[in-house]
Structures are given as C-alpha cells and as structure tokens.
Amino acid sequence: MKMSFTNRDIISIKDFSKQEITYILNYAKKMVPYAKGEKNASLMKNKILSSLFYEPSTRTRLSFESAMHRLGGRVIGFADPTATSQKKGESLADSIRMADSYSDVIVIRHPQEGAARLAAEFAEVPVLNGGDGAGQHPTQCLLDLFTILTERKNIKGNNVVLLGDLRYGRTVHSLAYALALFGADLTFVSPDTLRMPKEVIAECKDLGVEPSSTSNLDKAMKDADVLYVTRIQRERFPDAEEYNKVVGTYKVDLELLKLAKKNLIIMHPLPRVVEIDPAIDVTPYALYFKQAFNGVPVRMALLSLILGEALP
Amino acid sequence: MKKLKITPIKNGTVIDHITPGFAVKVLHILEIPKSSSSVVSVAMNVKSKLGKKDIVKVENRELDPREVDKISLIAPKATINIIRDYEVIEKHRVHLPDEIIGIVTCSNPTCISNSKEPVQSRFLLVNKDPPRIKCYYCEREPDDIAERII
Numbered sequence: 001m002k003m004s005f006t007n008r009d010i011i012s013i014k015d016f017s018k019q020e021i022t023y024i025l026n027y028a029k030k031m032v033p034y035a036k037g038e039k040n041a042s043l044m045k046n047k048i049l050s051s052l053f054y055e056p057s058t059r060t061r062l063s064f065e066s067a068m069h070r071l072g073g074r075v076i077g078f079a080d081p082t083a084t085s086q087k088k089g090e091s092l093a094d095s096i097r098m099a100d101s102y103s104d105v106i107v108i109r110h111p112q113e114g115a116a117r118l119a120a121e122f123a124e125v126p127v128l129n130g131g132d133g134a135g136q137h138p139t140q141c142l143l144d145l146f147t148i149l150t151e152r153k154n155i156k157g158n159n160v161v162l163l164g165d166l167r168y169g170r171t172v173h174s175l176a177y178a179l180a181l182f183g184a185d186l187t188f189v190s191p192d193t194l195r196m197p198k199e200v201i202a203e204c205k206d207l208g209v210e211p212s213s214t215s216n217l218d219k220a221m222k223d224a225d226v227l228y229v230t231r232i233q234r235e236r237f238p239d240a241e242e243y244n245k246v247v248g249t250y251k252v253d254l255e256l257l258k259l260a261k262k263n264l265i266i267m268h269p270l271p272r273v274v275e276i277d278p279a280i281d282v283t284p285y286a287l288y289f290k291q292a293f294n295g296v297p298v299r300m301a302l303l304s305l306i307l308g309e310a311l312p
Numbered sequence: 313m314k315k316l317k318i319t320p321i322k323n324g325t326v327i328d329h330i331t332p333g334f335a336v337k338v339l340h341i342l343e344i345p346k347s348s349s350s351v352v353s354v355a356m357n358v359k360s361k362l363g364k365k366d367i368v369k370v371e372n373r374e375l376d377p378r379e380v381d382k383i384s385l386i387a388p389k390a391t392i393n394i395i396r397d398y399e400v401i402e403k404h405r406v407h408l409p410d411e412i413i414g415i416v417t418c419s420n421p422t423c424i425s426n427s428k429e430p431v432q433s434r435f436l437l438v439n440k441d442p443p444r445i446k447c448y449y450c451e452r453e454p455d456d457i458a459e460r461i462i
Contacts, residue, residue, distance in 0.1 A: 012451065093429050114424035114449025118431060133422050135450050199446075199453055 005305035009120040010128040012136040013174045018181050024301055025146050030311055031297035031304075034070055043309040044073025050099035050106040051077030053130070054086070057109055059270060060130045060140070063295035064107050067303055070296065076103060096122040105307060108132075126306045128299075134168045134236055140269055141174035143298040145182070147291040148226055151265055155182035158225040163189045163217065163250060164275060166196040168236035171269045173200050175228065176211070180204040186211035187220045191246045194232070217250050221259040227252065227285075229268045229275050253277035257285060267291050324350065324371040326393040326400075331386060332357050335366035337461055338383045338390075341415060348373050377404045382415055384408040386458045388441045410437050411448075417462055418447045419454035433462070 003023050013021070033039040049068040053061050057079070065075045077099075078084055086095060092115060099106050100123040108119050109130035116129030116136070131137040148155050160179055162172045166188055177200065179186060186204060188196045188211055195213060204211050214220055221227070229252055237243040252266065252275060268276060268288040280286050304310055330338055335354045339345075345352055351371040357364045366387075380392050384406035394402040414432040418425050425433045425447065434448035446453045454460050 014451075091429050092424070092427075093431070110424075112422050112424045112427060113420055113452070114418075114447065117449045118424045118429055121431070132424075132450075199451075 005302075006308040007126050008306050009116075009126050010138050010302055010306065011116050011120055012129070013138045013141045013178050015138075021142070021145065021178065021181070024142060024298075024305065025149055027305065027310070028142075028146050028294075028298045028301035029150070031300040034311075035067070035293070035296040035300055037070070040072075041311060042072030043304050043311070044068055044071035044307065047073040047105065047307060047309075048103040049073060049075045049077070049303070050103040051075050051079075052095070052099060052106060052108045052110075053077070053079045054081045054108070054110045054115075055131070057130065059292050059295055060107075060109060060137075063292070064128075064130065064139075064299050066296050067299035071300055071304060071309075073303070077107075092118060093122045096127075099123070100125055105303060128302065128306075131170060134170050134173075136174050137170045138174055139295070139299055139302065140171045141178050142302070143291065143294045144171070144175050144228070144267065144269070145178055146298050147267060147287060147294050148184075148265075150294070151287065152225070155179065155184050157184070159185040159187060159223050160226040160228060161187045161189055161220045161224040162196075162228050162230070163220075163252075164230035165194045165232045165236070165246075166190040166230070167194040168233055169230045172228070172230055173197070176200050177203050177207075180207040180209040180211075183209065185209070187224070188213040189215065189217050189220045189250070191215060191249045193242065194246060217256070218259060221256060223261075224264055225261065227260075227264060227266045229266065229272070231268075231271065231273055231275055248274055250275060251277060252280060254279055254283075257283070260285065320398055321353075321369050321371050321395055322398055324369065324373055324395055325375040325380075326395060327368040327370075327375075327380065327383070327387075328365070328391045328393060329360075329362070329387070329389045330366035330368065330383075331389070332364040332366055334386050334458065335368050337386055337458060338366070338368055341383050341386070341461060342375070342380065344368075344370060377407075378409075381407050381409050382412060384440075385412065385416065385443050385445070386461065388443055408437055408440050408443055411435070412437070412445060415462060416445070416454065416457060416460045418450060418452065419456065419460055420447065420450050420452045423447055423450040423452065425449045 096119045107128040113133040113135035120127040350373040355367040412435040435445040438444040
C-alpha cells in the first residue's frame with residue numbers, strides 16, 4: 001500500500017496508524033545497507049537539516065546527523081543552547097521561525113513537554129521530535145519497534161518487560177503505547193514511586209492489552225521475551241533525595257540472567273549508568289548497541305519519507 | 313402562597329442544572345458580568361428532583377449555545393434555556409467542543425504551554441461525560457479541570 005508522508009511532522013507515535021508504522025519499519029529495512037555505507041544514495045542532496053538540541057544527547061543527535069549525511073544532505077544547528085539567542089531571552093517560537101527559513105527539515109530536542117508540537121505550529125517545514133522533556137520520543141520508539149521486529153520477526157506474541165523509571169522515562173511511554181498497538185504483552189517493573197502513569201496504562205487497555213505491574217524483577221524475568229531496561233534519570237527528579245532513594249534499585253547482571261529464557265533480548269535506549277552490568281555486553285542477550293545503530297536507518301527512512309525523496 | 317426564592321425572568325437566558333458549587337466558575341468562564349451589563353442572578357445549592365444544583369440567570373441577553381458549551385467542562389449536565397416573555401422558547405443541553413482553547417491551564421508545570429511562548433492553552437476532548445481532556449502540547453490529562461480554569 002502506497003502512503004504519503006510528505007511534509008508530515010513526527011511529533012508523537014500516536015499521530016501514526018499501525019499501518020503507517022509498519023510501512024516506516026519496512027522501509028527502514030531497505031535503508032540498512034545505506035546506513036552502513038555499503039550503498040550510496042543522494043536522496044537528501046541540497047537539503048539542510050536544522051538540528052536544534054536544547055538538551056544533551058549523544059545517540060539521537062549523532063544518528064540524525066549521520067542519517068542526513070549518509071543521504072547526501074547537510075546539517076546546521078547546535079548542541080548547546082547557551083550559545084544561541086535563547087540565552088538572550090528569545091522564545092522558542094521565534095527560534096523555530098529562524099530555523100524554518102534556513103532549512104528544509106527540523107529536528108528538536110527540548111526539556112519541556114510539548115515543545116516539538118509547538119515548533120511544528122510555527123514551522124512550515126516538517127519537524128521531528130527528538131525528545132520533549134518527559135513527553136514523547138517517537139523516533140526512539142520507532143527504532144525500538146524496528147529492533148524487536150528485526151530480531152523477533154513479529155512484535156505481537158512477545159512478552160515485553162519495561163524496567164526502571166517508568167514515571168519520568170519518556171521512551172517507555174511512547175513504547176508502551178506502540179507495543180500495545182501491535183498486540184505485545186506488557187509487564188511494567190519499577191519502584192513504587194516510579195510507576196507507569198495511569199494515562200499510559202489506560203491507553204494500553206483501550207488498545208486491548210492489559211499490562212501487569214510489579215516491583216519484583218525476578219518474577220517478571222522468567223516469562224520475558226524482551227527486557228527493555230531504562231536508566232533512572234537524575235535530571236527528571238524534582239529533588240535529589242527522591243532520586244537517591246531509588247537509584248540502583250535494579251541491576252541486570254549475569255546472576256539475574258540465570259532466570260531468563262534462552263532467547264531473551266535485552267534492550268536499552270542508552271545511556272546506561274549502573275542498571276546493566278558491562279559483563280552482559282558480550283552475551284548474546286545484549287542488543288542495545290545494535291539497537292543504537294538502528295537509529296540511523298530508521299531516521300534515514302523518516303527523513304527520506306517526509307522530504308518526499310524515497311528510494312525506488 | 314409560597315414565595316419563590318428565585319423569581320422568573322422575562323427575557324434572557326437561564327443556565328440550569330449546574331453542578332452545585334460551580335455557578336461562580338460558570339460566570340467566570342462566560343466572562344459575565346465583564347462581557348455584558350445584564351442583570352445576573354445566581355442561586356446555589358437549590359433543591360431539585362435530581363439533588364442539588366446551581367442556577368444562573370442572565371436578563372435581557374440570549375447567550376449563544378456554542379459560547380456556553382465550554383461550561384460543560386465543569387457542568388456537563390447543565391441546560392441552557394432561552395426565555396422570551398417568561399416562556400422557554402429554546403432548551404439545549406451543553407455540548408463539550410472537540411477543542412478547548414484558552415480556558416484551562418495545563419496541570420504540567422513543565423508543559424511548553426505554561427512558558428512564555430506566544431500560544432494559548434489548548435486541549436483536545438478525550439471523553440464527554442465525565443469530561444476528560446488532554447493537553448494538545450504535552451498530552452497530559454488534568455485531574456482537576458475545575459481548578460485549572462484560567
């Protein structure tokens with residue numbers, strides 16, 4: 001089925017139907033050899049990406065920039081907003097108007113929820129949300145789905161355990177919704193104070209999936225097909241005391257993996273701090289570095305689709 | 313003869329079946345009396361067949377039902393009665409619009425709509441009764457809509 005993505009904003013995974021997401025994921029598969037540099041395509045020749053990062057980022061920013069360069073495009077932007085007119089009190093809306101006039105597509109990461117949606121209102125060119133505070137991170141969600149799909153052939157039929165900071169962690173909110181949309185079984189494991197917000201649970205239920213919630217990781221591990229680990233994010237906590245109470249609650253190590261199914265895959269949006277023992281990295285369970293690479297073909301696919309320059 | 317606590321009006325609009333205790337908020341949402349010089353009477357905690365209710369009467373002004381719809385956020389069972397010469401000539405149930413702009417602030421302090429950006433608050437309807445809305449920007453649902461009225 002042919003679908004049109006031209007000039008669409010990518011703000012929230014909820015803006016896309018299951019069929020559209022499936023189309024993007026299948027198209028991203030075609031991009032893998034281009035993302036690895038094995039093939040070349042100048043689909044973004046003469047196109048400019050504005051890369052506006054108001055918050056720190058390694059993978060999202062670099063993989064967006066890599067995606068644009070791999071497709072022959074160019075990148076302008078900043079990774080540190082203190083060097084911009086924001087420092088002088090310029091509104092986000094005005095900064096977006098500028099980027100809009102200087103480029104063909106914008107990616108924005110911002111500490112405030114809803115910033116990307118606001119950017120899309122003020123920009124004529126398409127806007128991609130690279131993460132808005134504790135809100136949405138749709139491109140991360142797509143690369144996570146892409147990773148599960150390419151490793152397990154199907155998303156439905158997998159029991160996916162989401163572990164860690166489910167309250168403030170933006171990736172898990174989008175991901176829980178999208179996994180429910182595809183009919184995966186969901187188990188939420190977190191400290192009591194960092195449980196999944198009720199809105200997200202309600203959305204899963206509306207999609208016909210009844211997630212189970214627990215604080216007992218050992219119990220959840222036995223039936224897990226995918227273990228999706230998240231960092232407890234210091235920067236999202238209102239105060240340090242609350243953070244110190246929960247940091248280090250869970251640790252995925254070789255001992256824990258004794259409980260796991262043989263074909264379990266472990267994912268993590270990264271960066272990790274203490275929640276995954278580096279000893280796991282060399283086991284066949286560890287998929288997080290491959291997952292991070294998958295950000296490039298998925299973002300290449302999105303840029304190509306929304307700028308209307310698709311592979312034949 | 314038992315004297316009525318609330319006298320009928322000759323011409324104007326009666327907003328009936330307002331959730332008890334919310335009449336003043338209804339006036340606030342409708343920007344009354346700021347938006348008109350009509351005589352306005354308010355009755356609170358009035359006994360009715362369905363329990364207590366608040367009533368607002370605006371004399372000599374027929375409110376546009378679409379304008380009044382936004383009060384359904386806090387008074388989903390309210391009715392709008394247009395009165396001419398003491399007779400009810402039109403009666404409507406309030407109807408929650410699909411988009412609510414500039415009436416409710418987002419409960420999320422870090423939502424971009426709560427910063428100094430040149431935008432009004434904007435909510436999308438999730439459910440009509442009970443009313444549930446979500447922020448267009450950050451997608452959060454406020455628990456306490458009545459407390460969030462601007």
